[in-house]
Amino acid sequence: MPLRQGRGASSFWRTTLSTTLDALLPPLCLLCGAPCGMDDATLCAACRRDLPALPALRCPNCLTETPQGERCGACLTHPPHFDCAFALYRYDFPLDRLVLDLKYHARFALARRWGAELAKASADFAADFVIPLPLHPERLKTRGYNQALEIARHCARARHLPLDANSLAKCRATPPQSGLSLKARQKNLKGAFCCTRDFSGQRLLLVDDVLTTGATANEAARLLKRHGATHIAIAVAARALRR
Numbered sequence: 001m002p003l004r005q006g007r008g009a010s011s012f013w014r015t016t017l018s019t020t021l022d023a024l025l026p027p028l029c030l031l032c033g034a035p036c037g038m039d040d041a042t043l044c045a046a047c048r049r050d051l052p053a054l055p056a057l058r059c060p061n062c063l064t065e066t067p068q069g070e071r072c073g074a075c076l077t078h079p080p081h082f083d084c085a086f087a088l089y090r091y092d093f094p095l096d097r098l099v100l101d102l103k104y105h106a107r108f109a110l111a112r113r114w115g116a117e118l119a120k121a122s123a124d125f126a127a128d129f130v131i132p133l134p135l136h137p138e139r140l141k142t143r144g145y146n147q148a149l150e151i152a153r154h155c156a157r158a159r160h161l162p163l164d165a166n167s168l169a170k171c172r173a174t175p176p177q178s179g180l181s182l183k184a185r186q187k188n189l190k191g192a193f194c195c196t197r198d199f200s201g202q203r204l205l206l207v208d209d210v211l212t213t214g215a216t217a218n219e220a221a222r223l224l225k226r227h228g229a230t231h232i233a234i235a236v237a238a239r240a241l242r243r
């Protein structure tokens with residue numbers, strides 16, 4: 001027993017010491033390891049400056065670059081079910097690393113930061129509820145949390161809006177979307193979501209970590225509009241765009 005007690009005591013002091021140091025020292029940048037400012041527990045100023053930016057002039061619907069910032073041809077021909085989109089960054093190196101850090105390594109400081117920034121970016125879109133894109137319960141069980149909900153809760157708090165993380169659910173597990181064409185993705189998602197609330201006359205802000213083809217957000221928006229929502233915006237940390 002003395003051995004076990006000894007180990008327990010040293011681990012107690014290690015934890016206490018590291019907690020004290022964490023409180024005293026500035027957090028380290030997730031990308032380069034340099035100390036961050038005390039106001040940011042994620043990135044140093046230099047790494048923040050280098051994050052991949054969205055095109056300055058872009059389609060308000062899907063965020064692809066357009067000459068005057070007008071709606072793109074694709075959105076004019078096949079308007080998505082969501083009315084506009086907000087993103088903080090282009091999904092590219094090194095942002096892809098940060099997205100994975102939040103998704104698989106529970107770096108919740110990123111969700112806090114992105115949620116607060118999305119609240120500012122989406123401020124012009126009046127909304128009644130903030131809704132995270134849901135995970136299938138099986139996926140949630142293995143991962144332990146939904147990264148979209150982590151971002152959405154901070155966005156809702158900063159905007160003083162109610163968060164509804166229960167009415168929209170992923171009721172069918174879908175095979176991974178990566179590597180599928182847009183058509184295949186759309187087929188893959190048919191009936192994947194279910195909604196248990198009447199959103200008649202409501203304006204909804206849907207939140208996710210990444211918008212790739214938009215097929216997932218589009219399917220969720222289609223269902224929410226069938227449940228009465230009049231306007232839907234999608235807010236994401238990163239938008240994947242063709243170069």
Ligand SMILES: [Zn+2]
Pocket residue numbers: 029030031032033034043044045046047048
């Ligand atoms: Zn850095």
Ligand SMILES: [Zn+2]
Pocket residue numbers: 059060061062063064071072073074075076
């Ligand atoms: Zn577009």
